[in-house]
Amino acid sequence: MQLRLEGISKKVGAETWLHEMSLAPRPGAVTVLLGATQAGKTSLMRLMAGLDAPSAGRVLVDGQDVTGVPVRERNVAMVYQQFINYPSMTVSQNIASPLRLRGERDIDARVRALAGRLHIEPFLDRLPSALSGGQQQRVALARALAKNAPLMLLDEPLVNLDYKLREELREELTQLFAAGDSTVIYATTEPGEALLLGGWTAVLDAGELLQYGPTAEVFHRPASLRVARAFSDxxxxxxxxxxxxxxxxxxxxxxxxxxxxxxxxxxxxxxxxxxxxxxxxxxxxxxxxxxxxxxxxxxxxxxxxxxxxxxxxxxxxxxxxxxxxxxxxxxxxxxxxxxxxxxxxxxxxxxxxxxxxxxxxxxx
Incomplete structure:
Protein backbone atom coordinates (compact mmCIF):
# COMPACT_ATOMS: atom_id res chain seq x y z
CA MET A 1 0.00 0.00 0.00
CA GLN A 2 1.33 3.43 -0.94
CA LEU A 3 0.41 6.19 1.50
CA ARG A 4 1.23 9.69 0.33
CA LEU A 5 0.77 13.01 2.11
CA GLU A 6 0.89 15.99 -0.23
CA GLY A 7 1.35 19.48 1.22
CA ILE A 8 -0.63 18.68 4.35
CA SER A 9 -0.82 21.01 7.34
CA LYS A 10 -2.91 21.16 10.48
CA LYS A 11 -4.11 24.21 12.38
CA VAL A 12 -6.20 24.25 15.53
CA GLY A 13 -7.55 27.73 16.13
CA ALA A 14 -4.65 30.15 15.80
CA GLU A 15 -2.07 27.42 16.50
CA THR A 16 -0.21 25.52 13.81
CA TRP A 17 0.19 21.92 14.90
CA LEU A 18 1.71 20.71 11.63
CA HIS A 19 3.50 22.95 9.16
CA GLU A 20 3.13 22.19 5.46
CA MET A 21 4.88 18.94 4.59
CA SER A 22 4.86 16.10 2.09
CA LEU A 23 5.74 12.52 2.99
CA ALA A 24 5.48 9.17 1.21
CA PRO A 25 6.32 6.33 3.64
CA ARG A 26 8.02 3.33 2.09
CA PRO A 27 5.38 0.70 1.19
CA GLY A 28 5.64 -2.54 3.16
CA ALA A 29 8.37 -1.15 5.42
CA VAL A 30 8.69 0.51 8.83
CA THR A 31 8.76 4.29 8.96
CA VAL A 32 9.65 5.73 12.36
CA LEU A 33 8.30 9.16 13.31
CA LEU A 34 11.02 10.43 15.64
CA GLY A 35 10.69 13.55 17.74
CA ALA A 36 10.24 14.94 21.23
CA THR A 37 6.87 15.28 22.90
CA GLN A 38 4.66 17.76 20.96
CA ALA A 39 6.83 17.40 17.85
CA GLY A 40 3.67 16.56 15.88
CA LYS A 41 3.92 12.77 15.70
CA THR A 42 0.42 11.97 17.00
CA SER A 43 -1.18 14.76 14.95
CA LEU A 44 0.46 13.36 11.82
CA MET A 45 -0.66 9.80 12.58
CA ARG A 46 -4.23 10.95 13.13
CA LEU A 47 -4.23 12.47 9.64
CA MET A 48 -2.83 9.24 8.21
CA ALA A 49 -5.55 7.22 9.92
CA GLY A 50 -8.46 9.48 9.03
CA LEU A 51 -9.19 10.42 12.64
CA ASP A 52 -8.62 14.06 11.68
CA ALA A 53 -8.70 15.95 8.39
CA PRO A 54 -5.82 18.24 7.38
CA SER A 55 -6.36 21.99 7.23
CA ALA A 56 -4.68 21.94 3.83
CA GLY A 57 -3.23 19.35 1.48
CA ARG A 58 -4.24 15.82 0.52
CA VAL A 59 -3.93 12.28 1.85
CA LEU A 60 -3.71 9.64 -0.87
CA VAL A 61 -3.78 5.84 -0.64
CA ASP A 62 -2.64 4.02 -3.78
CA GLY A 63 -3.25 7.22 -5.71
CA GLN A 64 -6.82 7.68 -4.45
CA ASP A 65 -7.64 10.84 -2.52
CA VAL A 66 -8.95 9.79 0.89
CA THR A 67 -8.69 13.22 2.52
CA GLY A 68 -11.57 13.51 4.97
CA VAL A 69 -12.56 9.83 4.66
CA PRO A 70 -13.17 8.71 8.28
CA VAL A 71 -11.15 5.97 9.91
CA ARG A 72 -14.09 3.54 10.00
CA GLU A 73 -14.06 3.51 6.21
CA ARG A 74 -10.34 2.77 6.00
CA ASN A 75 -8.45 -0.46 6.61
CA VAL A 76 -6.15 0.76 9.38
CA ALA A 77 -4.86 -0.90 12.55
CA MET A 78 -3.77 1.27 15.47
CA VAL A 79 -1.94 0.66 18.74
CA TYR A 80 -1.73 3.44 21.32
CA GLN A 81 0.36 4.21 24.40
CA GLN A 82 -2.47 3.02 26.62
CA PHE A 83 -3.38 -0.64 26.89
CA ILE A 84 -6.63 -0.48 24.91
CA ASN A 85 -8.48 -3.81 24.89
CA TYR A 86 -12.11 -4.88 25.21
CA PRO A 87 -12.40 -5.32 29.00
CA SER A 88 -15.35 -7.75 28.93
CA MET A 89 -13.70 -10.07 26.38
CA THR A 90 -11.04 -12.65 27.11
CA VAL A 91 -7.62 -12.35 25.54
CA SER A 92 -8.64 -14.91 22.93
CA GLN A 93 -11.82 -13.00 22.09
CA ASN A 94 -9.89 -9.71 21.85
CA ILE A 95 -7.45 -11.13 19.32
CA ALA A 96 -10.22 -12.90 17.41
CA SER A 97 -12.47 -9.84 17.11
CA PRO A 98 -11.10 -8.49 13.80
CA LEU A 99 -11.01 -12.01 12.37
CA ARG A 100 -14.67 -12.59 13.23
CA LEU A 101 -15.67 -9.24 11.74
CA ARG A 102 -14.12 -10.35 8.44
CA GLY A 103 -15.72 -13.78 8.62
CA GLU A 104 -12.37 -15.56 8.56
CA ARG A 105 -11.92 -19.30 8.93
CA ASP A 106 -9.67 -21.22 11.34
CA ILE A 107 -9.94 -18.39 13.83
CA ASP A 108 -8.85 -20.39 16.86
CA ALA A 109 -5.70 -21.61 15.13
CA ARG A 110 -4.78 -18.11 13.98
CA VAL A 111 -5.41 -16.67 17.45
CA ARG A 112 -3.14 -19.27 19.02
CA ALA A 113 -0.46 -18.64 16.41
CA LEU A 114 -0.47 -14.89 17.11
CA ALA A 115 -0.58 -15.45 20.86
CA GLY A 116 2.38 -17.77 20.56
CA ARG A 117 4.40 -15.22 18.60
CA LEU A 118 3.77 -12.62 21.32
CA HIS A 119 4.19 -15.05 24.24
CA ILE A 120 0.68 -14.64 25.65
CA GLU A 121 -0.74 -18.08 24.82
CA PRO A 122 -1.03 -19.08 28.52
CA PHE A 123 -3.40 -16.12 29.10
CA LEU A 124 -5.93 -16.70 26.31
CA ASP A 125 -8.79 -17.46 28.73
CA ARG A 126 -8.14 -14.50 31.03
CA LEU A 127 -9.62 -11.03 30.96
CA PRO A 128 -7.23 -8.16 30.18
CA SER A 129 -7.59 -6.77 33.71
CA ALA A 130 -5.92 -9.92 35.05
CA LEU A 131 -2.76 -9.25 33.03
CA SER A 132 0.26 -7.06 33.59
CA GLY A 133 0.72 -3.89 31.55
CA GLY A 134 3.20 -5.56 29.24
CA GLN A 135 0.90 -8.51 28.66
CA GLN A 136 -2.04 -6.19 27.93
CA GLN A 137 0.00 -4.31 25.36
CA ARG A 138 0.93 -7.63 23.74
CA VAL A 139 -2.79 -8.38 23.44
CA ALA A 140 -3.38 -5.03 21.74
CA LEU A 141 -0.50 -5.73 19.35
CA ALA A 142 -1.82 -9.21 18.58
CA ARG A 143 -5.27 -7.80 17.79
CA ALA A 144 -3.70 -5.20 15.49
CA LEU A 145 -1.68 -7.89 13.72
CA ALA A 146 -4.79 -10.07 13.39
CA LYS A 147 -6.50 -7.28 11.49
CA ASN A 148 -3.80 -7.67 8.83
CA ALA A 149 -4.40 -4.09 7.72
CA PRO A 150 -2.21 -2.67 4.95
CA LEU A 151 -1.48 0.32 7.23
CA MET A 152 -0.49 -0.18 10.86
CA LEU A 153 -0.01 2.85 13.11
CA LEU A 154 1.75 2.52 16.48
CA ASP A 155 1.83 5.64 18.65
CA GLU A 156 4.61 5.14 21.22
CA PRO A 157 3.24 1.69 22.10
CA LEU A 158 6.01 0.85 24.58
CA VAL A 159 6.32 4.14 26.46
CA ASN A 160 4.30 3.02 29.50
CA LEU A 161 6.20 -0.24 29.98
CA ASP A 162 9.19 -0.79 32.21
CA TYR A 163 12.69 -0.93 30.75
CA LYS A 164 12.99 -4.72 30.56
CA LEU A 165 9.61 -5.15 28.86
CA ARG A 166 10.40 -2.40 26.37
CA GLU A 167 13.64 -4.12 25.39
CA GLU A 168 11.91 -7.47 24.95
CA LEU A 169 9.04 -6.07 22.88
CA ARG A 170 11.32 -3.95 20.68
CA GLU A 171 13.19 -7.04 19.55
CA GLU A 172 9.97 -8.98 19.00
CA LEU A 173 8.35 -6.13 17.05
CA THR A 174 11.36 -5.86 14.77
CA GLN A 175 10.94 -9.53 13.85
CA LEU A 176 7.15 -9.26 13.52
CA PHE A 177 7.33 -6.24 11.20
CA ALA A 178 9.98 -7.92 9.06
CA ALA A 179 7.73 -10.96 8.63
CA GLY A 180 4.67 -8.91 7.57
CA ASP A 181 3.83 -6.88 4.49
CA SER A 182 2.01 -3.95 6.13
CA THR A 183 3.21 -0.37 5.89
CA VAL A 184 4.12 0.35 9.51
CA ILE A 185 4.26 3.85 11.00
CA TYR A 186 5.87 3.85 14.44
CA ALA A 187 6.09 6.98 16.61
CA THR A 188 8.76 7.29 19.28
CA THR A 189 10.76 9.86 21.22
CA GLU A 190 13.74 7.50 21.54
CA PRO A 191 16.56 7.53 18.96
CA GLY A 192 17.68 4.08 20.08
CA GLU A 193 14.28 2.67 19.24
CA ALA A 194 14.46 4.15 15.74
CA LEU A 195 17.89 2.59 15.19
CA LEU A 196 16.71 -0.80 16.43
CA LEU A 197 13.63 -0.82 14.22
CA GLY A 198 15.66 0.28 11.20
CA GLY A 199 13.71 0.93 8.04
CA TRP A 200 13.09 4.61 7.38
CA THR A 201 12.92 7.57 9.75
CA ALA A 202 11.11 10.91 9.55
CA VAL A 203 12.45 13.43 12.08
CA LEU A 204 9.86 15.91 13.39
CA ASP A 205 10.33 19.00 15.53
CA ALA A 206 7.72 21.59 16.54
CA GLY A 207 5.36 20.40 13.80
CA GLU A 208 7.98 20.50 11.04
CA LEU A 209 9.30 17.58 9.01
CA LEU A 210 13.07 18.09 9.15
CA GLN A 211 14.39 15.03 7.30
CA TYR A 212 13.19 11.70 5.91
CA GLY A 213 15.25 8.82 4.63
CA PRO A 214 16.76 5.43 5.49
CA THR A 215 17.28 5.36 9.24
CA ALA A 216 21.04 4.74 9.12
CA GLU A 217 21.50 7.56 6.60
CA VAL A 218 19.52 10.06 8.68
CA PHE A 219 21.46 9.07 11.81
CA HIS A 220 24.91 9.29 10.23
CA ARG A 221 24.19 12.34 8.05
CA PRO A 222 21.71 14.58 9.92
CA ALA A 223 20.80 17.43 7.59
CA SER A 224 20.93 20.03 10.35
CA LEU A 225 21.67 20.70 14.00
CA ARG A 226 17.98 20.27 14.75
CA VAL A 227 18.03 16.77 13.29
CA ALA A 228 21.26 15.92 15.12
CA ARG A 229 19.74 17.02 18.42
CA ALA A 230 16.63 14.93 17.83
CA PHE A 231 18.57 11.85 16.70
CA SER A 232 21.20 11.57 19.46
CA ASP A 233 20.91 9.82 22.80
Whole structure:
Protein backbone atom coordinates (compact mmCIF):
# COMPACT_ATOMS: atom_id res chain seq x y z
CA MET A 1 0.00 0.00 0.00
CA GLN A 2 1.33 3.43 -0.94
CA LEU A 3 0.41 6.19 1.50
CA ARG A 4 1.23 9.69 0.33
CA LEU A 5 0.77 13.01 2.11
CA GLU A 6 0.89 15.99 -0.23
CA GLY A 7 1.35 19.48 1.22
CA ILE A 8 -0.63 18.68 4.35
CA SER A 9 -0.82 21.01 7.34
CA LYS A 10 -2.91 21.16 10.48
CA LYS A 11 -4.11 24.21 12.38
CA VAL A 12 -6.20 24.25 15.53
CA GLY A 13 -7.55 27.73 16.13
CA ALA A 14 -4.65 30.15 15.80
CA GLU A 15 -2.07 27.42 16.50
CA THR A 16 -0.21 25.52 13.81
CA TRP A 17 0.19 21.92 14.90
CA LEU A 18 1.71 20.71 11.63
CA HIS A 19 3.50 22.95 9.16
CA GLU A 20 3.13 22.19 5.46
CA MET A 21 4.88 18.94 4.59
CA SER A 22 4.86 16.10 2.09
CA LEU A 23 5.74 12.52 2.99
CA ALA A 24 5.48 9.17 1.21
CA PRO A 25 6.32 6.33 3.64
CA ARG A 26 8.02 3.33 2.09
CA PRO A 27 5.38 0.70 1.19
CA GLY A 28 5.64 -2.54 3.16
CA ALA A 29 8.37 -1.15 5.42
CA VAL A 30 8.69 0.51 8.83
CA THR A 31 8.76 4.29 8.96
CA VAL A 32 9.65 5.73 12.36
CA LEU A 33 8.30 9.16 13.31
CA LEU A 34 11.02 10.43 15.64
CA GLY A 35 10.69 13.55 17.74
CA ALA A 36 10.24 14.94 21.23
CA THR A 37 6.87 15.28 22.90
CA GLN A 38 4.66 17.76 20.96
CA ALA A 39 6.83 17.40 17.85
CA GLY A 40 3.67 16.56 15.88
CA LYS A 41 3.92 12.77 15.70
CA THR A 42 0.42 11.97 17.00
CA SER A 43 -1.18 14.76 14.95
CA LEU A 44 0.46 13.36 11.82
CA MET A 45 -0.66 9.80 12.58
CA ARG A 46 -4.23 10.95 13.13
CA LEU A 47 -4.23 12.47 9.64
CA MET A 48 -2.83 9.24 8.21
CA ALA A 49 -5.55 7.22 9.92
CA GLY A 50 -8.46 9.48 9.03
CA LEU A 51 -9.19 10.42 12.64
CA ASP A 52 -8.62 14.06 11.68
CA ALA A 53 -8.70 15.95 8.39
CA PRO A 54 -5.82 18.24 7.38
CA SER A 55 -6.36 21.99 7.23
CA ALA A 56 -4.68 21.94 3.83
CA GLY A 57 -3.23 19.35 1.48
CA ARG A 58 -4.24 15.82 0.52
CA VAL A 59 -3.93 12.28 1.85
CA LEU A 60 -3.71 9.64 -0.87
CA VAL A 61 -3.78 5.84 -0.64
CA ASP A 62 -2.64 4.02 -3.78
CA GLY A 63 -3.25 7.22 -5.71
CA GLN A 64 -6.82 7.68 -4.45
CA ASP A 65 -7.64 10.84 -2.52
CA VAL A 66 -8.95 9.79 0.89
CA THR A 67 -8.69 13.22 2.52
CA GLY A 68 -11.57 13.51 4.97
CA VAL A 69 -12.56 9.83 4.66
CA PRO A 70 -13.17 8.71 8.28
CA VAL A 71 -11.15 5.97 9.91
CA ARG A 72 -14.09 3.54 10.00
CA GLU A 73 -14.06 3.51 6.21
CA ARG A 74 -10.34 2.77 6.00
CA ASN A 75 -8.45 -0.46 6.61
CA VAL A 76 -6.15 0.76 9.38
CA ALA A 77 -4.86 -0.90 12.55
CA MET A 78 -3.77 1.27 15.47
CA VAL A 79 -1.94 0.66 18.74
CA TYR A 80 -1.73 3.44 21.32
CA GLN A 81 0.36 4.21 24.40
CA GLN A 82 -2.47 3.02 26.62
CA PHE A 83 -3.38 -0.64 26.89
CA ILE A 84 -6.63 -0.48 24.91
CA ASN A 85 -8.48 -3.81 24.89
CA TYR A 86 -12.11 -4.88 25.21
CA PRO A 87 -12.40 -5.32 29.00
CA SER A 88 -15.35 -7.75 28.93
CA MET A 89 -13.70 -10.07 26.38
CA THR A 90 -11.04 -12.65 27.11
CA VAL A 91 -7.62 -12.35 25.54
CA SER A 92 -8.64 -14.91 22.93
CA GLN A 93 -11.82 -13.00 22.09
CA ASN A 94 -9.89 -9.71 21.85
CA ILE A 95 -7.45 -11.13 19.32
CA ALA A 96 -10.22 -12.90 17.41
CA SER A 97 -12.47 -9.84 17.11
CA PRO A 98 -11.10 -8.49 13.80
CA LEU A 99 -11.01 -12.01 12.37
CA ARG A 100 -14.67 -12.59 13.23
CA LEU A 101 -15.67 -9.24 11.74
CA ARG A 102 -14.12 -10.35 8.44
CA GLY A 103 -15.72 -13.78 8.62
CA GLU A 104 -12.37 -15.56 8.56
CA ARG A 105 -11.92 -19.30 8.93
CA ASP A 106 -9.67 -21.22 11.34
CA ILE A 107 -9.94 -18.39 13.83
CA ASP A 108 -8.85 -20.39 16.86
CA ALA A 109 -5.70 -21.61 15.13
CA ARG A 110 -4.78 -18.11 13.98
CA VAL A 111 -5.41 -16.67 17.45
CA ARG A 112 -3.14 -19.27 19.02
CA ALA A 113 -0.46 -18.64 16.41
CA LEU A 114 -0.47 -14.89 17.11
CA ALA A 115 -0.58 -15.45 20.86
CA GLY A 116 2.38 -17.77 20.56
CA ARG A 117 4.40 -15.22 18.60
CA LEU A 118 3.77 -12.62 21.32
CA HIS A 119 4.19 -15.05 24.24
CA ILE A 120 0.68 -14.64 25.65
CA GLU A 121 -0.74 -18.08 24.82
CA PRO A 122 -1.03 -19.08 28.52
CA PHE A 123 -3.40 -16.12 29.10
CA LEU A 124 -5.93 -16.70 26.31
CA ASP A 125 -8.79 -17.46 28.73
CA ARG A 126 -8.14 -14.50 31.03
CA LEU A 127 -9.62 -11.03 30.96
CA PRO A 128 -7.23 -8.16 30.18
CA SER A 129 -7.59 -6.77 33.71
CA ALA A 130 -5.92 -9.92 35.05
CA LEU A 131 -2.76 -9.25 33.03
CA SER A 132 0.26 -7.06 33.59
CA GLY A 133 0.72 -3.89 31.55
CA GLY A 134 3.20 -5.56 29.24
CA GLN A 135 0.90 -8.51 28.66
CA GLN A 136 -2.04 -6.19 27.93
CA GLN A 137 0.00 -4.31 25.36
CA ARG A 138 0.93 -7.63 23.74
CA VAL A 139 -2.79 -8.38 23.44
CA ALA A 140 -3.38 -5.03 21.74
CA LEU A 141 -0.50 -5.73 19.35
CA ALA A 142 -1.82 -9.21 18.58
CA ARG A 143 -5.27 -7.80 17.79
CA ALA A 144 -3.70 -5.20 15.49
CA LEU A 145 -1.68 -7.89 13.72
CA ALA A 146 -4.79 -10.07 13.39
CA LYS A 147 -6.50 -7.28 11.49
CA ASN A 148 -3.80 -7.67 8.83
CA ALA A 149 -4.40 -4.09 7.72
CA PRO A 150 -2.21 -2.67 4.95
CA LEU A 151 -1.48 0.32 7.23
CA MET A 152 -0.49 -0.18 10.86
CA LEU A 153 -0.01 2.85 13.11
CA LEU A 154 1.75 2.52 16.48
CA ASP A 155 1.83 5.64 18.65
CA GLU A 156 4.61 5.14 21.22
CA PRO A 157 3.24 1.69 22.10
CA LEU A 158 6.01 0.85 24.58
CA VAL A 159 6.32 4.14 26.46
CA ASN A 160 4.30 3.02 29.50
CA LEU A 161 6.20 -0.24 29.98
CA ASP A 162 9.19 -0.79 32.21
CA TYR A 163 12.69 -0.93 30.75
CA LYS A 164 12.99 -4.72 30.56
CA LEU A 165 9.61 -5.15 28.86
CA ARG A 166 10.40 -2.40 26.37
CA GLU A 167 13.64 -4.12 25.39
CA GLU A 168 11.91 -7.47 24.95
CA LEU A 169 9.04 -6.07 22.88
CA ARG A 170 11.32 -3.95 20.68
CA GLU A 171 13.19 -7.04 19.55
CA GLU A 172 9.97 -8.98 19.00
CA LEU A 173 8.35 -6.13 17.05
CA THR A 174 11.36 -5.86 14.77
CA GLN A 175 10.94 -9.53 13.85
CA LEU A 176 7.15 -9.26 13.52
CA PHE A 177 7.33 -6.24 11.20
CA ALA A 178 9.98 -7.92 9.06
CA ALA A 179 7.73 -10.96 8.63
CA GLY A 180 4.67 -8.91 7.57
CA ASP A 181 3.83 -6.88 4.49
CA SER A 182 2.01 -3.95 6.13
CA THR A 183 3.21 -0.37 5.89
CA VAL A 184 4.12 0.35 9.51
CA ILE A 185 4.26 3.85 11.00
CA TYR A 186 5.87 3.85 14.44
CA ALA A 187 6.09 6.98 16.61
CA THR A 188 8.76 7.29 19.28
CA THR A 189 10.76 9.86 21.22
CA GLU A 190 13.74 7.50 21.54
CA PRO A 191 16.56 7.53 18.96
CA GLY A 192 17.68 4.08 20.08
CA GLU A 193 14.28 2.67 19.24
CA ALA A 194 14.46 4.15 15.74
CA LEU A 195 17.89 2.59 15.19
CA LEU A 196 16.71 -0.80 16.43
CA LEU A 197 13.63 -0.82 14.22
CA GLY A 198 15.66 0.28 11.20
CA GLY A 199 13.71 0.93 8.04
CA TRP A 200 13.09 4.61 7.38
CA THR A 201 12.92 7.57 9.75
CA ALA A 202 11.11 10.91 9.55
CA VAL A 203 12.45 13.43 12.08
CA LEU A 204 9.86 15.91 13.39
CA ASP A 205 10.33 19.00 15.53
CA ALA A 206 7.72 21.59 16.54
CA GLY A 207 5.36 20.40 13.80
CA GLU A 208 7.98 20.50 11.04
CA LEU A 209 9.30 17.58 9.01
CA LEU A 210 13.07 18.09 9.15
CA GLN A 211 14.39 15.03 7.30
CA TYR A 212 13.19 11.70 5.91
CA GLY A 213 15.25 8.82 4.63
CA PRO A 214 16.76 5.43 5.49
CA THR A 215 17.28 5.36 9.24
CA ALA A 216 21.04 4.74 9.12
CA GLU A 217 21.50 7.56 6.60
CA VAL A 218 19.52 10.06 8.68
CA PHE A 219 21.46 9.07 11.81
CA HIS A 220 24.91 9.29 10.23
CA ARG A 221 24.19 12.34 8.05
CA PRO A 222 21.71 14.58 9.92
CA ALA A 223 20.80 17.43 7.59
CA SER A 224 20.93 20.03 10.35
CA LEU A 225 21.67 20.70 14.00
CA ARG A 226 17.98 20.27 14.75
CA VAL A 227 18.03 16.77 13.29
CA ALA A 228 21.26 15.92 15.12
CA ARG A 229 19.74 17.02 18.42
CA ALA A 230 16.63 14.93 17.83
CA PHE A 231 18.57 11.85 16.70
CA SER A 232 21.20 11.57 19.46
CA ASP A 233 20.91 9.82 22.80
CA UNK A 234 22.76 10.96 24.82
CA UNK A 235 22.62 14.39 23.18
CA UNK A 236 25.36 15.22 20.70
CA UNK A 237 28.18 17.29 22.20
CA UNK A 238 28.16 20.73 20.54
CA UNK A 239 31.30 22.90 20.54
CA UNK A 240 31.50 26.45 19.20
CA UNK A 241 34.26 26.83 16.64
CA UNK A 242 35.62 29.04 13.91
CA UNK A 243 36.72 27.90 10.48
CA UNK A 244 40.33 28.83 9.64
CA UNK A 245 42.75 27.93 6.89
CA UNK A 246 44.21 25.18 9.07
CA UNK A 247 40.94 23.63 10.17
CA UNK A 248 38.49 24.41 12.94
CA UNK A 249 39.59 26.35 15.99
CA UNK A 250 37.54 25.09 18.93
CA UNK A 251 36.51 27.97 21.18
CA UNK A 252 38.62 27.59 24.31
CA UNK A 253 40.36 24.50 22.97
CA UNK A 254 42.72 23.08 20.35
CA UNK A 255 42.68 23.27 16.57
CA UNK A 256 40.72 20.47 14.92
CA UNK A 257 42.53 19.66 11.67
CA UNK A 258 39.63 18.87 9.37
CA UNK A 259 38.92 19.89 5.80
CA UNK A 260 35.66 21.62 4.96
CA UNK A 261 33.94 21.50 1.58
CA UNK A 262 35.37 23.70 -1.17
CA UNK A 263 34.31 27.31 -0.83
CA UNK A 264 34.21 27.34 2.96
CA UNK A 265 35.85 30.62 3.91
CA UNK A 266 38.09 31.43 6.85
CA UNK A 267 36.97 33.13 10.08
CA UNK A 268 33.48 31.68 9.84
CA UNK A 269 31.50 30.71 12.94
CA UNK A 270 30.33 27.12 13.03
CA UNK A 271 29.48 24.32 15.44
CA UNK A 272 31.38 21.07 15.84
CA UNK A 273 29.22 18.10 16.79
CA UNK A 274 30.68 15.06 18.54
CA UNK A 275 28.66 11.99 19.44
CA UNK A 276 29.26 10.71 22.97
CA UNK A 277 30.37 7.35 21.57
CA UNK A 278 33.20 9.04 19.59
CA UNK A 279 34.98 10.19 22.76
CA UNK A 280 37.34 7.86 24.61
CA UNK A 281 39.90 7.95 27.41
CA UNK A 282 42.62 5.93 25.67
CA UNK A 283 44.32 7.93 22.90
CA UNK A 284 44.82 6.66 19.37
CA UNK A 285 47.07 7.99 16.62
CA UNK A 286 45.84 11.32 15.30
CA UNK A 287 43.56 12.08 18.27
CA UNK A 288 43.24 15.52 19.82
CA UNK A 289 43.15 15.79 23.63
CA UNK A 290 40.40 17.52 25.59
CA UNK A 291 41.41 17.72 29.27
CA UNK A 292 38.84 18.24 31.98
CA UNK A 293 37.42 17.12 35.32
CA UNK A 294 34.77 14.53 36.07
CA UNK A 295 31.41 16.03 37.06
CA UNK A 296 29.32 12.84 36.91
CA UNK A 297 29.86 9.18 36.05
CA UNK A 298 26.99 6.75 35.70
CA UNK A 299 26.71 3.16 34.52
CA UNK A 300 23.89 2.18 32.17
CA UNK A 301 23.83 -1.43 31.03
CA UNK A 302 27.28 -2.27 29.72
CA UNK A 303 28.32 1.36 29.17
CA UNK A 304 29.65 4.14 31.39
CA UNK A 305 28.57 7.73 30.76
CA UNK A 306 31.05 10.35 31.92
CA UNK A 307 30.18 14.05 32.14
CA UNK A 308 33.33 16.18 32.09
CA UNK A 309 33.89 19.92 32.42
CA UNK A 310 36.42 21.00 29.79
CA UNK A 311 37.63 24.33 28.38
CA UNK A 312 35.35 23.83 25.36
CA UNK A 313 32.29 23.18 27.56
CA UNK A 314 30.68 20.20 29.25
CA UNK A 315 31.19 16.99 27.28
CA UNK A 316 29.51 13.60 27.68
CA UNK A 317 31.45 10.48 26.75
CA UNK A 318 29.87 7.05 26.30
CA UNK A 319 32.54 4.49 27.17
CA UNK A 320 32.19 0.79 26.53
CA UNK A 321 32.38 -1.27 29.71
CA UNK A 322 32.11 -0.45 33.39
CA UNK A 323 34.58 2.19 34.61
CA UNK A 324 35.15 3.89 37.96
CA UNK A 325 35.72 7.66 37.94
CA UNK A 326 35.97 9.77 41.09
CA UNK A 327 34.04 13.04 41.05
CA UNK A 328 36.38 15.98 40.57
CA UNK A 329 39.15 13.74 39.19
CA UNK A 330 41.16 14.86 36.18
CA UNK A 331 40.25 13.19 32.91
CA UNK A 332 41.41 13.61 29.32
CA UNK A 333 38.97 12.74 26.55
CA UNK A 334 40.29 11.97 23.10
CA UNK A 335 38.67 12.54 19.73
CA UNK A 336 39.82 11.71 16.23
CA UNK A 337 39.06 14.60 13.83
CA UNK A 338 37.47 12.19 11.38
CA UNK A 339 34.64 11.62 13.89
CA UNK A 340 33.56 15.28 14.00
CA UNK A 341 30.42 16.73 12.46
CA UNK A 342 30.47 20.35 11.34
CA UNK A 343 27.38 22.55 11.11
CA UNK A 344 27.39 26.04 9.60
CA UNK A 345 26.13 29.22 11.17
CA UNK A 346 22.72 28.46 9.64
CA UNK A 347 22.67 25.04 11.31
CA UNK A 348 23.03 23.08 8.05
CA UNK A 349 25.37 20.09 7.90
CA UNK A 350 28.70 20.93 6.24
CA UNK A 351 30.71 17.85 7.09
CA UNK A 352 29.97 14.37 8.41
CA UNK A 353 32.42 11.79 9.79
CA UNK A 354 34.52 10.03 7.20
CA UNK A 355 33.45 6.56 8.32
CA UNK A 356 29.68 6.76 8.98
CA UNK A 357 29.37 2.96 9.29
CA UNK A 358 32.19 2.56 11.76
CA UNK A 359 31.53 0.60 14.92
CA UNK A 360 30.91 2.53 18.09
CA UNK A 361 34.12 3.46 19.84
CA UNK A 362 34.61 3.39 23.57
CA UNK A 363 37.15 3.06 26.35
CA UNK A 364 39.80 0.42 26.18
Missing amino acids: PPMNLIAAQATDGGLQLRGGPLLPVSLPAGAGASRDCTVGVRASALRVAPRPGDIALPGTVELAEISGSDTFVHAATPVGELVAQLTGVHDFALGASITLHLHPSQAYVFGADGALQRAPERPGAARQGAR
